[in-house]
Structure formats: C-alpha cells, structure tokens
Amino acid sequence: MPSAASGFPLSNGVKIPCIGLGTWQIPDNQELVRHIHKAVEIGYRHIDTAHIYGNERSVGEAVRTCGMPRDKIFVTSKLWNADRGYKETLAAFDTTLKTLGLDYLDLFLIHWPAARGEAMTWQSINSGTWRAMEEIYESGRVRSIGVSNFLIHHLVPLLARARIAPMVNQLEFHPGYMQAPTVEFCQSRGIQVEAWSPLGRGALIHHPLLSEIGAKYGVTGAQVALRWALQHGAIVLPKSMNAERLKQNTELFGFSISSEDMAAIDAMPQTAFSGLDPDHVTF
Ligand code: A2P
Secondary structure: OOOOOOEEEEEOOOOOEOOOOOOOOOOOOHHHHHHHHHHHHHOEEEEOOOOHHHHHHHHHHHHHHHOOOOHOOOEEEEEEEOOOOHHHHHHHHHHHHHHHHHOOOOOEEEOOOOOOOOOHHHHHHHHHHHHHHHHHHOOOEEEEEEEEHHHHHHHHHHHHHHHHOEEEEEEEEEEOOHHHHHHHHHHHOEEEEEEEEOOOOOOOOOOHHHHHHHHOOOOOOOHHHHHHHOOOOEEEEEOOOHHHHHHHHHOOOOOOOOHHHHHHHOOOOOOOOOOOOOOOOOO
16 A cells, blocks of 8 residues: 555656655744654655755754664755855755755755746846756755746746756645646656645635545545645645644545546635745745
C-alpha cells in the first residue's frame, strides 16, 4: 500500500515523497523540532521550508536528530526574493545550508519569479538566478532544483536559456484554484508540480462539496482535497500543528476519488484563492 513516503520520480530520477510537511508560519523553536519528530514518527519523509519562513535552524535540527538516516528524509528550502541574481543565489544557498546544519539539500527552489519592472530586466534576473541554481546542482550540494510560483510566461524564457530544466514547480493548487494551464504546461515538460496550501490555508476543510464527497468514501473533506491533488499528479504539502490531523493527512491511500467526483471538484468556482498573484505580489 502506498504511503506518505511513496515517491514520485523527478525528471533526473530522484524520488520525492508524495506528501510533504509544510512549515510556513511555524516559529523557529523546540516545538517545531518536536513537531517534525512527531511527523517523522507518523511517516512523513519530506519537509518543506524556506529561508523566509525563518525556521531553517529548527528544521535542520529536527532532521539531524529525528533518528532517521539523512538520506531517508527529503528536505526542501527556497531562495528568497531579496537574494535573486547569480552571486546572491550562490551566497544564499550557502547560508541556507549552514543554517540548516546539513551537508546537502534535496531540493532548492526559486521562491517567486522576478516579474515586475521592465520586461527584459525580470527575465535576465531569473536567468541569472537560474544559472547559479544549475551550478549548485552540478556541485552536488543539492539533489534537485526547481522554481515556485512560476506561471507559463515566467517558465518559457527560463526554459529557453536553461541548460538544466527545473525539476519542480511549487504552486498554489487546491480545489477551487487549480491553475490548469500552468499545471498542464509543467506536466507536459516533465516538471513535477507541488501543491502549496493544498487545503486553501484551512478554508476548504468544511467545504460542502468536499465534505459530501468525503462522506461517500468515509473520509474528511480535507482528505478529499489532498487525494484530489495526488490524483492530479501533484505532491501535497499540508500543514497541521495537531498530531491527529497530521496523521489524517497521510491517510490518503485507502480510497480513490471517482472520475465523476474528480470532475465535480475540478468544476468548483474559484474558492480559497490566497490572492497572491506572482506578477503582482509586493514582496
Ligand atoms: P491545524 O494546524 O489546527 O490542524 P494549508 O496546508 O492549506 O495551508 O492549511 C493549513 C490549515 O489547515 C491549518 O489551519 C490547519 O490547522 C488546518 N488543517 C490541516 N489539516 C487538517 C485536517 N486534516 N482537518 C482539518 N483542518 C486541517
């Protein structure tokens, strides 16, 4: 039976566990260390952090002390917007690795595309950043590289200049906000999609359609939202500070959503969108 540790293969052959633990907004302290230990005990093998979350120190400590060999835990971090550019990216990666206290990362992502200002400027910033990502990958200090929040018009110029294509694109993806054109674009090019806020930051957990479909399968609306993303081929990164819900979010393999129910969820009007449009974010 598949589990949270079951892997999706990336384009370079690296396996990435299909359920990851999101850590956004979780403070950098011993509670987070204990929380990750608990998650590992439950079966999580994939932890997602970012420089801007400010918790890399505790994430690294938890990975080093969780009792599992380092190569059994998949660790992702992300380059913050202030660190874009070739030299800055190389330095920021060193800082991230040092803060985590790890020898290597499993995945490093550009957190948001440069997207404002003159057309040529943002494209060259992204390709300078990507050149550094490629070098870091070739140095062997990261097992895979990718982007986050890149839409088609950010990906096309990046791919045109890249020597190594991004292996992952982490996007807002949940019922009511499925960004189908970008997801299809990525999937047709072998770029693995990861879903951030797969529960719409909690806003979907009591959604009537998801709860109704869940009742049919004997699961919760949250489990329906997560399973729906997996059935679309996306990796999910749910977040919960509660041990029961952490466990529940890994119990996604005892049922399968019918194509009729998948279509009903796909047809939901826009719901629980974060409002974060990559071309217009102000950070
Ligand atoms: P809690 O930490 O109290 O469990 P997202 O991952 O989309 O950002 O959503 C995170 C939010 O969803 C958190 O508020 C979390 O609250 C809640 N949540 C996570 N898993 C579940 C679940 N299985 N059932 C209900 N709420 C959940």
